[in-house]
Amino acid sequence: MSDALTKARLLLWGGAAFLFLLLPLVFSGGFSLSMLSQMGIMVIFALSYNMLLGQTGLLSFGHAVYFGLAAFVTAHAINFVEVGALGLPISLMPLVGGMTGLFFSLILGFVTTRRPGTPFAMISLGIAEMVAASALMFTTFFGGEGGIVTNRTAGGVNWGISYGPQIQVYYLIAVWCFVSMVLMFAITRTPLGRIANAVRDNPERAQFVGYNPTRVRWIMMSLAGFFAGIAGALATINYEIITAEALGLMASGNVVLMAFIGGIGQFWGPIIGAVLVTWLQSALSNFTQAWLLYFGLLFLLIILFSPGGISNLVTIHLPAWRAGVVKRLMPSYGYALLTGGLTLIGVIGVIELLYRGALFVGVHAVIPWIASGLMILIGGFFLRRAIRAVRQVWDDLSPELARWS
Amino acid sequence: MELGETMNPKALVLSDVRKQFGQTKIINGVNLEIVAGERHALIGPNGAGKSTLFNLISGRFPVSSGSISLHGSEITNKEPQVINRLGLSRSFQITNIFPKLSVFENLRCSVLWALGYRYSFFRRVSALHDARESAEQTLAMIGLENRRKKMAGELTYAEQRALEIGITIASGADVVLLDEPTAGMSRSETDAAVALISRVTEGKTLLMVEHDMGVVFNIADRISVLVYGEVIATGTPDEIRMNKKVQEAYLGTQLEEDEGSLT
Numbered sequence: 001m002s003d004a005l006t007k008a009r010l011l012l013w014g015g016a017a018f019l020f021l022l023l024p025l026v027f028s029g030g031f032s033l034s035m036l037s038q039m040g041i042m043v044i045f046a047l048s049y050n051m052l053l054g055q056t057g058l059l060s061f062g063h064a065v066y067f068g069l070a071a072f073v074t075a076h077a078i079n080f081v082e083v084g085a086l087g088l089p090i091s092l093m094p095l096v097g098g099m100t101g102l103f104f105s106l107i108l109g110f111v112t113t114r115r116p117g118t119p120f121a122m123i124s125l126g127i128a129e130m131v132a133a134s135a136l137m138f139t140t141f142f143g144g145e146g147g148i149v150t151n152r153t154a155g156g157v158n159w160g161i162s163y164g165p166q167i168q169v170y171y172l173i174a175v176w177c178f179v180s181m182v183l184m185f186a187i188t189r190t191p192l193g194r195i196a197n198a199v200r201d202n203p204e205r206a207q208f209v210g211y212n213p214t215r216v217r218w219i220m221m222s223l224a225g226f227f228a229g230i231a232g233a234l235a236t237i238n239y240e241i242i243t244a245e246a247l248g249l250m251a252s253g254n255v256v257l258m259a260f261i262g263g264i265g266q267f268w269g270p271i272i273g274a275v276l277v278t279w280l281q282s283a284l285s286n287f288t289q290a291w292l293l294y295f296g297l298l299f300l301l302i303i304l305f306s307p308g309g310i311s312n313l314v315t316i317h318l319p320a321w322r323a324g325v326v327k328r329l330m331p332s333y334g335y336a337l338l339t340g341g342l343t344l345i346g347v348i349g350v351i352e353l354l355y356r357g358a359l360f361v362g363v364h365a366v367i368p369w370i371a372s373g374l375m376i377l378i379g380g381f382f383l384r385r386a387i388r389a390v391r392q393v394w395d396d397l398s399p400e401l402a403r404w405s
Numbered sequence: 406m407e408l409g410e411t412m413n414p415k416a417l418v419l420s421d422v423r424k425q426f427g428q429t430k431i432i433n434g435v436n437l438e439i440v441a442g443e444r445h446a447l448i449g450p451n452g453a454g455k456s457t458l459f460n461l462i463s464g465r466f467p468v469s470s471g472s473i474s475l476h477g478s479e480i481t482n483k484e485p486q487v488i489n490r491l492g493l494s495r496s497f498q499i500t501n502i503f504p505k506l507s508v509f510e511n512l513r514c515s516v517l518w519a520l521g522y523r524y525s526f527f528r529r530v531s532a533l534h535d536a537r538e539s540a541e542q543t544l545a546m547i548g549l550e551n552r553r554k555k556m557a558g559e560l561t562y563a564e565q566r567a568l569e570i571g572i573t574i575a576s577g578a579d580v581v582l583l584d585e586p587t588a589g590m591s592r593s594e595t596d597a598a599v600a601l602i603s604r605v606t607e608g609k610t611l612l613m614v615e616h617d618m619g620v621v622f623n624i625a626d627r628i629s630v631l632v633y634g635e636v637i638a639t640g641t642p643d644e645i646r647m648n649k650k651v652q653e654a655y656l657g658t659q660l661e662e663d664e665g666s667l668t
Contacts, residue, residue, distance in 0.1 A: 186529070190527065190530055192525060195524070201505050201506060204485075204501065205497075205501045205503060206486075206503075207484070208489055209575075210489045211486055212486050219524050219526075223526070
């Protein structure tokens with residue numbers, strides 16, 4: 001059993017490594033490549049965030065602080081390399097970022113991890129605001145509005161790698177992303193990882209089995225800062241410019257959204273969140289100017305209908321899969337998909353009409369409005385029935401599934 | 406046999422322990438000696454301060470004055486985890502487990518510190534055979550083997566109570582404090598719990614708060630009676646039954662009530 005599990009896990013990691021290798025060959029365009037690079041960075045960042053939220057129960061609104069500070073230090077380090085004041089290969093710059101993240105999270109974590117829950121969330125917000133404000137004050141280090149510009153080819157050519165072409169940067173990110181993923185997963189399987197879960201569930205009880213919850217939170221936060229720092233350094237290498245935005249509240253909020261959309265209950269949830277949100281941000285924004293609205297809508301829908309995120313949608317179906325009753329869910333799902341799709345088209349229609357400033361001028365202009373409105377009404381009416389049907393099937397199945405969960 | 410007067414070493418000594426919340430005095434100078442290896446019950450009417458006393462001993466609350474020592478070393482006002490590492494473990498009246506961890510993981514987490522793994526993030530927890538075996542043993546002892554993978558929060562009440570005791574004893578602490586282990590249980594569940602408690606505290610020192618007099622007289626070697634924050638008597642079950650002060654202050658009425666509630 002556990003051997004089979006290990007094998008399955010190895011297969012999964014092998015598959016992930018293969019995917020990292022293969023993806024740029026399939027999506028080889030310049031746009032795809034830079035999007036894939038960004039996804040890799042965000043996967044590390046979101047996973048590091050979930051070490052706090054999902055694993056230790058610390059809701060932080062300031063995780064970008066460690067990402068951003070590491071990115072700035074890395075930018076300066078690369079600039080030192082360029083003038084010959086530092087002899088470090090660009091490939092190892094993520095370590096500089098990691099150490100920077102670790103350094104700051106060790107210091108700030110010592111202060112902030114004394115209490116979990118709302119006080120921690122508020123303090124993290126305060127620190128994020130403080131760091132963001134000082135970024136605009138200390139312009140020598142942070143470069144003011146313009147940020148710090150750097151040159152990723154500063155290290156020259158080593159073994160044919162100059163980091164000029166984006167594909168080389170992609171593979172650098174891929175390697176660091178893969179290693180970080182493996183390490184962060186491994187940490188969940190250590191005594192510390194398990195005790196972090198225990199502290200998340202019940203810090204008081206953890207004390208009465210010998211653990212200091214504050215210490216556990218502090219160590220977890222430091223490790224999370226380390227990986228966030230790696231992501232920050234990769235961002236500097238990737239974009240060759242870093243501005244105060246990178247450590248601001250928007251960036252901190254973004255990673256919260258990624259974690260929640262992907263799901264914080266499973267290790268791989270934030271990976272999905274990071275990939276999806278990055279894709280939405282770069283691809284969807286090409287299609288429509290209203291992409292932020294859609295993004296907000298998606299977040300709202302997930303929080304409303306699947307608070308555990310996308311990964312939770314998958315895991316709740318595992319018992320049904322094992323029991324072999326997925327087939328019985330399909331008709332109601334099809335119904336929901338159809339009616340949901342119709343409603344969605346209607347909603348998209350209205351949003352786009354609004355965005356493009358379509359007015360009621362003449363019969364031709366009215367028709368799209370009426371069509372969209374009808375689709376929302378009819379679709380929404382049947383969607384409610386479909387949702388009820390889905391619930392009904394789940395209720396009917398629940399006695400059977402109880403044995404498989 | 407007068408256990409209190411033998412030469413056995415003291416596992417736990419409370420001298421003149423006091424606790425007040427604001428102006429309200431809850432514990433008024435408790436002196437208590439728990440002999441190593443005995444099963445000691447702490448009884449008393451509601452509001453006598455039994456749970457508060459447990460919280461003081463285990464470090465959950467600081468004492469207002471007085472001192473507490475465990476195996477001769479001072480533990481007054483130390484942090485709970487520090488006291489736990491010195492070999493004192495406790496359970497809670499209101500179930501206090503790790504609800505989103507599996508039953509097995511609850512027990513494994515409870516032995517990690519005692520086995521010296523501290524905050525390690527360089528070892529795979531599944532490769533720690535001693536931790537696994539220790540958790541397995543406790544799992545068997547509390548009779549939850551077929552629930553091992555279940556999330557602790559999804560267990561029945563009686564199962565959670567058993568797990569509560571399991572977490573408490575898993576680390577092998579030799580002084581065990583159980584706070585109303587049979588609270589809210591049916592008669593048959595209580596019987597099972599009594600058997601469990603006798604089994605798991607074999608060779609350990611037990612201090613137990615309990616309302617069910619059947620359980621108390623069944624398990625305890627000695628009993629202390631706490632009334633209004635003071636220990637008014639300590640002795641064997643027979644001595645406590647005979648004690649005039651106890652009868653006046655507490656047992657006469659309370660015992661009838663409790664036995665009435667049992668039927």
